Amino acid sequence: MKVILLNEVKNLGKINQVVEVSDGYAKNYLFPNKLAVSATEDALKVNKKIKADEKEMALEKIKYYQSIKSDLEKLTLEFYLNSKDGKVANAISAKQICAYLHFNFGIELDKHKFVNFKPIKALGTTEVTVKLYSDVLAKFKIKVSEK
Structure with missing residues (x-):
């Protein structure tokens, strides 16, 4: 049947x-x-x-996620961390990145959508990848500076 x-x-x-x-x-x-x-x-x-x-x-x-991808790829997020002698005291988490994007740009992301993400504990620029939808991956930069 x-x-x-x-x-x-x-x-x-x-x-x-x-x-x-x-x-x-x-x-x-x-x-x-x-x-x-x-x-x-x-x-x-x-x-x-x-x-x-x-x-x-x-x-x-x-189409919607492609537009978000193009918006994200234009961005460079700036974070500041306390450091002493070149060593950083804490790290930037995926949750903090999501909150930053939400409050500053109105972009909603789930912290679980980050691909192979490890908290950022180094000064400088890091590239982060987010899986927005099945085949839509967005890469954007995070610049970490000393406070």
Whole structure:
């Protein structure tokens, strides 16, 4: 029996995917738990429209994140740290960078989106990479100066 999944089902498929399952599995597990619907002609039409809408939304998100990427890549963020004899006392975290971007530029970032980030403990310029969306990576510079 062909069914359209309404939720992700482990070892079976993802949302809106059309899969072939046994009649018993569909009637006894998927349908009662509202995990799937029968793949009728009308349901397949609706599913096709939903997939088209999702694709359009994904393209819009990519455009949005591309614009944020271009804004970020123009920036050089400036931070100041206390140092003594060339040694820095503390570090700049991803959380601090996110707060700086939010308050100064209105750009919202999640601290978990930083790629291979380690707190910055050195004076000078460092390049940081952020994964904004599936394939959209932005690189920007952080300049750390002595207070």
